[in-house]
Each structure stands twice: as C-alpha cells, then as structure tokens.
Amino acid sequence: MPLIPTRSGNSERNSFVYVVAALAALNGLLFGFDTGVIAGAMLYIKSSFELTALLGYPVSSSLVEGLIVSGAMGGAIVGSACGGRLADRLGRRRLILVGAVIFFVGSLAMAIAPNVEVLILARFVNGIGIGFAAVVGPLYISEIAPPTIRGSLVSLNQLAITSGILVAYLVNYAFSSGGAWRWMLGVGMAPAVVLFVGMLFMPESPRWLYERGREGDARNVLSRTRSESRVAEELREIRETIETESSSLGDLLQPWVRPMLVVGIGLAAFQQVTGINVVMYYAPVILESTGFADTASILATVGIGVVNVVMTVVAVLLIDRTGRRPLLLTGLVGMTVMLGVLGLAFFLPGLSGVVGWIATVGLMLYVAFFAIGLGPVFWLLISEIYPTQIRGTAMGAATVVNWAANLLVSLSFLGLVDAIGQAWTFWLFGGLCLAALAFSYTLVPETKGRSLEEIEEDLRDQAIAAGTHPERSTIADDDD
Numbered sequence: 001m002p003l004i005p006t007r008s009g010n011s012e013r014n015s016f017v018y019v020v021a022a023l024a025a026l027n028g029l030l031f032g033f034d035t036g037v038i039a040g041a042m043l044y045i046k047s048s049f050e051l052t053a054l055l056g057y058p059v060s061s062s063l064v065e066g067l068i069v070s071g072a073m074g075g076a077i078v079g080s081a082c083g084g085r086l087a088d089r090l091g092r093r094r095l096i097l098v099g100a101v102i103f104f105v106g107s108l109a110m111a112i113a114p115n116v117e118v119l120i121l122a123r124f125v126n127g128i129g130i131g132f133a134a135v136v137g138p139l140y141i142s143e144i145a146p147p148t149i150r151g152s153l154v155s156l157n158q159l160a161i162t163s164g165i166l167v168a169y170l171v172n173y174a175f176s177s178g179g180a181w182r183w184m185l186g187v188g189m190a191p192a193v194v195l196f197v198g199m200l201f202m203p204e205s206p207r208w209l210y211e212r213g214r215e216g217d218a219r220n221v222l223s224r225t226r227s228e229s230r231v232a233e234e235l236r237e238i239r240e241t242i243e244t245e246s247s248s249l250g251d252l253l254q255p256w257v258r259p260m261l262v263v264g265i266g267l268a269a270f271q272q273v274t275g276i277n278v279v280m281y282y283a284p285v286i287l288e289s290t291g292f293a294d295t296a297s298i299l300a301t302v303g304i305g306v307v308n309v310v311m312t313v314v315a316v317l318l319i320d321r322t323g324r325r326p327l328l329l330t331g332l333v334g335m336t337v338m339l340g341v342l343g344l345a346f347f348l349p350g351l352s353g354v355v356g357w358i359a360t361v362g363l364m365l366y367v368a369f370f371a372i373g374l375g376p377v378f379w380l381l382i383s384e385i386y387p388t389q390i391r392g393t394a395m396g397a398a399t400v401v402n403w404a405a406n407l408l409v410s411l412s413f414l415g416l417v418d419a420i421g422q423a424w425t426f427w428l429f430g431g432l433c434l435a436a437l438a439f440s441y442t443l444v445p446e447t448k449g450r451s452l453e454e455i456e457e458d459l460r461d462q463a464i465a466a467g468t469h470p471e472r473s474t475i476a477d478d479d480d
Contacts (some may be wrong), residue, residue: 001432003284006215011386012206016224016225017146017149017153017224017225018153019085020141020144020202020203020225020446021141021144021145021153021154021156022156023195023198023199023202023470024096024137024140024141024144024157024199024202025137025141025156025160026072026160026191026194026195026198027096027132027133027134027136027137027156027157027160027195028130028133028137028156028157028158028159028160028161028164028190029161029163029167029195030100030103030130030133030164030166030188030191030195031130031133031134031160031161031164031166031192032100032160032161032162032163032165032166032167032186033165033167033168033188034072034103034105034126034127034130034164034168034188034277035161035168035189035277036164036165036166036167036168036169036172036187036301036305037166037167037168037171037172037188038068038069038072038123038185038436039169039172039182039301040168040169040171040172040173040176040181040184040301041172041181041184041185042068042069043063043176044176044179044180044181045068045119045181046061046065047179048181049115049116049117049119049244051064051065051116052064052257054067054116054117055117062414062415063143064116066411066414067120067413068116068119068120068123069410070407070410070411071119071120071122071123071124071127071307072109072123072124072126072127072130073127073403073406073407073410074124074127074128074407075106075123075124075126075127075128075130075131076124076127076128076130076131076134076403076406077131077403077404077407078127078128078129078131078402079099079102079127079128079129079130079131079132079133079134079135080131080132080134080135080396080399080400080402081131081376081394081396081400082131082132083095083099083132083134083135083136083392083399084135084392084393084394084395084396084397084399085392085393086098086132086392087135087136087392087395087396088390088391088392088393089141090210091204091205091340092136092139092140092143092204092205092208092392093140093199093202093203093204093205094232095132095135095136096132096133096136096137096140096195096199097196097199097200098132099129099130099132099133099136100129100192100193100195100196100199101129101192101196101415102125102126102128102129102132103105103126103129103130103133103188103192104129104189104192104193104196105125106122106124106125106126106127106128106129106188107125107126107185107186107187107188107189107192108124108186108189109122109126110122110123110126110182110185110186110188111182111185111189112182112186112188114370120219126188127238129192131399131403132401133447134399134403135392135395135396135399136378136392137157137160137209138154138157138380138382138383138395139383139391139392139395140205141153141156141157141383142380142383142384142452143155143205143206143391143452144203144206144221144225145208145225146225146226146230147449147450147451147452147454148298148320148449149294149320150320150384150452151319151320151321151324151380151447151448152316152317152319153379154376154379154380154383154384155312155316155319155376155379156316157379158315158316158371158375158376158379158380159309159312159313159316159376160373161312161375162305162308162310162312162371163287165305165308166302166305166308166309168184168305169301169302169304169305170171170302170305171183171184171187171301171303172184173299176333187401198387203220203221203224204217204221204270204436205221206219206221206222206234206238207238207388207452209221210235210238210239211388212369215235216236218238219231219235222235223233225322230414234361234451236313237451237453237454238268238388239452240453252390252393252394255463256459256460256462256463257386257387257390257394257459259459259462260385260386260394260445261288261386261394261397262443263381263385263443263444263445264381264382264385264395264397264398265397265398265401266328266385266439266443267374267378267381267382267398267436267439267440267444268382268398268399268401268402268405269401269402269405270374270432270435270436270439270440271374271375271378271402271405271407272402272405272406272408273336273408273409273429273432273435274332274339274370274374274429274432274433275339275366275409275426275429276370276374276375276404277365277409277410278409278413278429279304279363279366279367280408281442293367300360303360303364304360304363304364304367304415307364307365307367307368307371307373307460308367308368308370308371310368310371311367311368311369311371311372312371312372312375312376314371314372314375315327315371315373315375315376315377318372319376319377319380319448320449322437323446324377324380324381324444324446324447324448325440325444325446325447326446327372327373327376327377328373328374328440329372329373329437329440329441330372330373330379331369331370331371331372331374331377332369332371332373332374332433332436332437333369333437334365334366334368334369334371334442335366335369335370335374335430336430336433336434336437338362338363338365338366339366339371339426339427339429339430340426340427340431341362341365342358342359342360342362342363342366343422343423343424343425343427343430344423345358345423346359346360346421346422346423346426347360347421347423355451374436378402381444381447382394382395382398383395384401384447384452384455385445385447385455385459386444386456387456388452388453388456413425
C-alpha cells in the first residue's frame with residue numbers, strides 16, 4: 001500500500017512536511033521562552049532571595065543577578081558543544097527527545113528552587129536542553145525539508161524562538177501582579193511535554209538514516225515529503241556526498257571547509273555582540289530606568305515581543321523569494337541606525353519624560369530589523385552551508401560560539417553601562433553592527449532554492465579551483 005495516495009500526493013506531502021517542521025520548531029520555542037521569561041522573573045526574584053551571598057560567601061548582588069540570568073547560557077554552551085556530535089551519533093529525533101526531557105527537569109527545578117544556588121544550577125540544567133534544541137532543531141528541519149521551501153521551514157525555528165519570547169512576556173505579565181516568578185519559570189514544562197510527545201510520532205532525518213545504512217527507511221521518509229522522481233535524485237545526491245567525504249572532528253578545519261566555518265562562526269558571534277539578547281534579557285530593566293513602573297515595563301516588552309513575532313513572519317514569507325543575503329544586509333543596516341537612535345535618546349539631556357517612549361520605539365524597530373535579517377538568516381545558513389557528514393558537528397561549533405558570545409555580552413552589559421553609560425553602550429553595539437554588515441557583504445553566500453547537496457558540491461568545486469580540496473584535486477589531475 002503506497003504511503004501517499006496518487007491524486008492528493010502533493011497536498012499530503014506538503015501537509016506532512018509542515019507538521020514535522022512546525023513540531024520540530026518547538027525546539028526554538030523552548031529556546032525563546034527561557035530567553036524571555038527570565039527578563040520578567042528577575043524583577044521579583046530579587047525580593048525572594050538574598051542576592052548578596054553565594055554559598056555562604058558575600059558577593060555583589062549584580063554578580064548573583066548576572067549568574068542567574070547567564071546560568072542557562074553556561075548550560076547552553078555545554079549542550080551546544082555536545083549537541084552536534086550527539087546529533088550525528090544518536091540521530092536528530094532522539095536528541096530532540098533528550099533535550100525536551102532535560103528542559104522539563106530544569107523548568108521544574110527552577111520553579112521549586114529553595115535558594116539561589118539551586119536556582120542557578122537549575123538554570124544551567126535548563127540551558128543544556130536549550131543548547132541541544134538550538135543545534136538540532138534547525139538541523140532536523142533542514143534535512144527533512146524540500147529545497148524549494150527549506151528556507152521558510154527552517155525559519156519556522158526562528159519564528160518559534162520569537163513566539164517563545166512573546167509567550168514568556170505574556171506569562172510574565174499574567175503573573176506580575178502577584179510577583180509569582182515561580183509560576184513564570186515553571187510554565188516552561190508545558191511546551192517541553194508537547195515537544196516530547198509529538199516527536200515520538202515523527203520520523204528520523206533521511207540523511208542520517210542513509211548514513212547509517214538504512215536506505216529503505218530514508219526512502220520512506222523522503223517519499224512522504226518529495227515526489228517519486230525527486231526521491232531517487234535526492235538519494236543519489238546523498239550517496240555521492242557521503243561517499244566523497246569522511247567524517248571526523250578534524251574535518252571542520254580542512255582548508256576546503258574553512259571558509260564556511262568562518263561564515264558560521266562569524267555570524268554566530270555577530271548575532272550576539274550586536275546586542276539582541278541584551279534587549280531580550282534586560283528590556284524591563286532598560287525601560288524601568290527610563291521611568292516605567294515594573295508592570296508597565298513588562299507590558300512594554302510584550303509590545304516588543306509582538307513586533308519580533310510579526311517581523312519574523314515577514315522573514316519566513318520572504319526568505320525563499322528574496323534570498324538570504326538581501327534580508328541579512330537590510331536587517332543589519334536597520335539595526336545599525338536604530339542603535340544610533342537609542343544611543344542618542346540616552347545621550348541628549350532633558351529627555352526624562354520622553355526618553356521612555358523613544359527607547360521603546362527604538363527597541364521595537366531594532367528588534368524588527370533583527371527579526372527579518374540576522375535572527376532567522378543565521379540559523380538557516382548554518383543548517384545549509386556545511387557538508388552532510390559534519391553538519392551536526394559544524395552547527396554545534398557555531399552554536400557554541402553563539403552562546404559564548406551571548407554569555408559574554410549578557411554578563412558585561414550592566415558593567416558597560418556603569419562604565420561608559422547607556423548611550424555609548426548602544427553606540428558600541430552599533431559599531432559592531434557595521435562590522436557585521438561588512439563581514440556579511442563580503443563573505444556570506446546565497447543559498448536560495450538549492451539542495452543541500454548542490455550547496456556542498458559548489459563548495460567542493462570552489463575548493464578544487466583554489467587547490468584546497470586534495471582528494472578531489474587529485475581526481476581532477478588524473479582526469480587531465
């Protein structure tokens with residue numbers, strides 16, 4: 001009995017791949033929820049715990065606050081570092097299941113934490129699950145999606161991240177009147193359960209199955225998302241790329257892979273050092289400093305979250321039409337301008353009554369430009385530009401850099417503000433946006449409408465032309 005009926009084959013295949021991608025994108029929702037929920041919870045955690053001591057030793061409250069916020073980032077670095085290799089060894093689907101369990105445990109532990117030390121540890125555990133999700137979510141979707149809609153489907157992961165942030169802001173607002181930060185953090189258990197249960201019924205990545213010698217299973221999965229002729233063609237492409245390349249951690253440093261490794265790691269760092277998660281983690285604190293009350297500042301972040309989601313939807317609709325580069329470059333130009341405006345709002349004297357509104361509008365537009373460019377394009381590109389057999393490992397390396405930069409910026413933000421002021425801090429981020437713009441214009445390739453195997457073949461051909469792919473160069477010399 002055929003998996004797909006003949007008459008409605010295309011519609012059923014499309015429906016199936018959208019369901020799979022949407023469910024896998026819940027990895028991004030976990031990521032986004034944790035990013036957003038701690039922003040509101042921190043306003044009330046301060047009143048529940050003594051933040052001037054840690055393990056019985058006196059410390060500054062800003063250090064403890066920074067550890068609570070960044071504890072998840074430390075765990076995410078570990079999860080990302082291990083996630084790529086685990087995705088290659090265990091499979092994409094299994095790692096998603098493991099990550100959902102870890103996130104559930106971490107969320108539960110945060111909700112019942114009896115002291116600040118347990119809270120920090122629970123944040124770290126939660127971060128491990130986030131690290132897994134950040135690597136395996138886009139990877140799984142990119143390998144199961146047809147080339148013509150891969151950009152939109154992988155960008156669902158970024159849409160889920162922004163939706164998770166918005167959901168977190170709404171949860172924060174719902175519990176803000178009673179300061180119930182434990183409920184804020186505990187709500188994260190719900191999407192983890194949905195992700196785990198849903199993935200029990202989803203297939204494994206066809207590329208991973210083929211690499212493990214399970215060609216029949218790979219063919220069955222592909223037949224649910226491709227036409228019969230396309231299945232045969234894609235299996236041939238997968239076979240050729242697997243036979244051509246070896247699989248080892250050292251392959252990341254091979255000269256022919258190095259250009260794309262630079263692109264992935266560079267975008268990973270720029271996505272964070274241009275300040276986006278400062279806005280997500282500290283938006284209530286920033287707005288509170290301009291005169292908003294606690295509840296009002298949380299409500300203002302809901303507006304920022306709505307803009308984030310709406311503009312990510314715009315990016316999802318455009319990314320397979322306009323391409324990756326135009327959205328990335330446009331977004332970076334807009335981010336640079338808005339960071340300049342934000343710096344000016346805090347620099348000019350006598351704006352105490354107006355600065356809150358200027359800051360709010362500036363933050364919203366900054367987030368809007370991030371949401372159509374650097375936000376979704378980074379996660380999409382690192383799922384596309386690497387060779388098949390090291391894609392999980394390479395994405396893990398890029399994600400580790402992303403979380404390390406996130407940790408650095410989040411820990412240093414309040415210190416930077418104390419040292420040079422809010423205006424110069426935003427202008428510093430603006431300067432880094434200009435650097436990201438130059439980097440992207442010079443080095444980032446366009447991958448619109450091409451299969452993963454075609455992208456890899458193009459990378460290999462460029463390496464042959466440059467003499468940096470010794471195995472294929474030898475073959476070419478022999479042919480001559």
